[in-house]
Amino acid sequence: MAAGLHWATDGRHWPHRERSRFVDVAGQHWHVQQWPPPRPDAPTWLLLHGTGASAHSFRGLAPLLAAHAGIVAPDLPGHGFSGAAPIGRAGMEGMAQAVRMLLRELGVAPACTIGHSAGAAIAVRLRLRADADAASARAAGMRPAGDVGDVADAAAPLPHRLVGLNAALLPLPGLAGTLFSPAAKLLALNPLAPYVFSWHAAQGAVLTRLLRSTGSTLDAEGAALYRRLIESPAHVAGALTMMAQWDLPALARDLPRLKTPLHLVVAEADGTVPPADAQRVRRLLPGVTVHRLPGLGHLAHEEAPARVAELLLKLVGV
Numbered sequence: 001m002a003a004g005l006h007w008a009t010d011g012r013h014w015p016h017r018e019r020s021r022f023v024d025v026a027g028q029h030w031h032v033q034q035w036p037p038p039r040p041d042a043p044t045w046l047l048l049h050g051t052g053a054s055a056h057s058f059r060g061l062a063p064l065l066a067a068h069a070g071i072v073a074p075d076l077p078g079h080g081f082s083g084a085a086p087i088g089r090a091g092m093e094g095m096a097q098a099v100r101m102l103l104r105e106l107g108v109a110p111a112c113t114i115g116h117s118a119g120a121a122i123a124v125r126l127r128l129r130a131d132a133d134a135a136s137a138r139a140a141g142m143r144p145a146g147d148v149g150d151v152a153d154a155a156a157p158l159p160h161r162l163v164g165l166n167a168a169l170l171p172l173p174g175l176a177g178t179l180f181s182p183a184a185k186l187l188a189l190n191p192l193a194p195y196v197f198s199w200h201a202a203q204g205a206v207l208t209r210l211l212r213s214t215g216s217t218l219d220a221e222g223a224a225l226y227r228r229l230i231e232s233p234a235h236v237a238g239a240l241t242m243m244a245q246w247d248l249p250a251l252a253r254d255l256p257r258l259k260t261p262l263h264l265v266v267a268e269a270d271g272t273v274p275p276a277d278a279q280r281v282r283r284l285l286p287g288v289t290v291h292r293l294p295g296l297g298h299l300a301h302e303e304a305p306a307r308v309a310e311l312l313l314k315l316v317g318v
Contacts, residue, residue: 004234005081007031014081015059015225022081025105028098029083030074031055032106035062037070043111044070045316048099050117050168052239054080056225057116060305061312068313072108074099076119078238080229085238091245096125112161112316116301117273118242120167121251124258127162131259161316163263165308166273166298169255170280171248215271215297222302255284263315264290265300265308272298291315 011017019033033055037044045065049057055073062071077085077098085094099122103110115123207227211218218226229235262285266278278290291311293300301308 004083005228005232007081010228010232011081015056016062020081023102023105025101026098027086028077028089028102030102031081032072032074032102033062034073034106035066035071038067042069044072044108045112045114046099046103046110046123047071047073048113048115048119048122049073049076049079050115050119051242052079052229052235053116053226054229054235056080056229057299057302059225059302061301061309064305064309065312069112070108072103072106072110074102076122076238076242078241079235084234085241088245090238090241091247092121092125092251094245095122095242096129099126100129110160112163114163114165114312115167116165117168117298118246120164121169121246121248123162123164124169124251124255124262127160127260128254128258130160131257135259160260161263162260163265163312163315165265165301166267166270167264167277167281168273169248170252170277211299213271214299215267215269216299216303217297218299218302222299252284255281258285262288264288265293265311265315266290267293267296267298267300269294269296270298270300 005011007014007020007022011020014020016033019035021032021034023030023032031054047055047058047062047065049055054075055062058071058073062073065071075082077083077095078090084090085098088094089098113123113126115121207223207230211223211226262281264278264281266275268275275292278288282288282290293304293307293311296303296307
């Protein structure tokens with residue numbers, strides 16, 4: 001197995017270390033950060049990061065949101081300090097099921113899911129399942145549980161809020177989309193690939209180009225945290241395996257079945273997910289609302305957490 005991060009050393013100065021805990025659920029080892037609800041009647045929100053990142057990407061945003069809601073922010077399987085996904089469970093469905101079981105173990109029922117990039121795809125998968133379960137419950141004359149963790153509430157459930165930050169929900173257009181998954185599969189199958197990529201990407205100039213390609217400008221701390229992640233072959237292997245098992249064409253086919261209202265927050269300088277994709281999503285799901293952020297890139301929530309938090313709080317209605 002590729003060398004992973006060690007909490008005692010690599011996590012010594014990790015953002016919000018005091019909020020971290022480790023949980024084992026159904027063969028999956030999780031690192032998750034939590035903020036308790038600020039008052040008894042406050043909701044809990046789930047934050048899901050994108051491919052190649054970790055919960056650290058919410059280091060500026062999460063405390064701002066935590067003034068209004070409880071926060072659950074896990075490292076996705078194979079990323080950061082979470083263990084690798086069990087064989088065959090690194091795809092969207094597998095990760096969505098793993099997150100669902102984590103929420104059940106934590107005993108939380110998020111009222112809102114905020115997913116960044118590929119995290120938004122997992123969020124949509126969670127809601128497609130929840131929508132289907134709710135429809136089945138109504139057909140059987142039962143009250144839906146009303147959350148992705150299937151944790152029932154004594155009161156009638158509030159409508160779930162779903163937000164995608166620079167959401168990666170559609171296949172890449174053209175040749176890139178055709179080649180992406182096979183190329184990722186080849187890399188994921190090569191046991192040396194994570195070590196080679198990790199060594200290469202950790203070089204200063206390469207990392208700078210990678211971050212610049214997102215259209216975002218991070219501070220020194222943000223760049224150092226990503227360097228720490230990509231210096232870990234296990235983290236790189238987790239990202240490659242996730243990409244190899246990703247099935248965006250299937251998600252695009254299923255999007256029209258989504259009943260949960262979806263808000264897309266689109267940074268206009270995003271160099272990773274084309275901002276025009278929001279309109280492609282809208283054609284599949286006409287009820288989508290699009291909210292634009294001029295001057296920010298793919299990592300907008302890291303560049304300008306206060307600005308993003310202000311918009312999210314308006315969308316969620318707290």
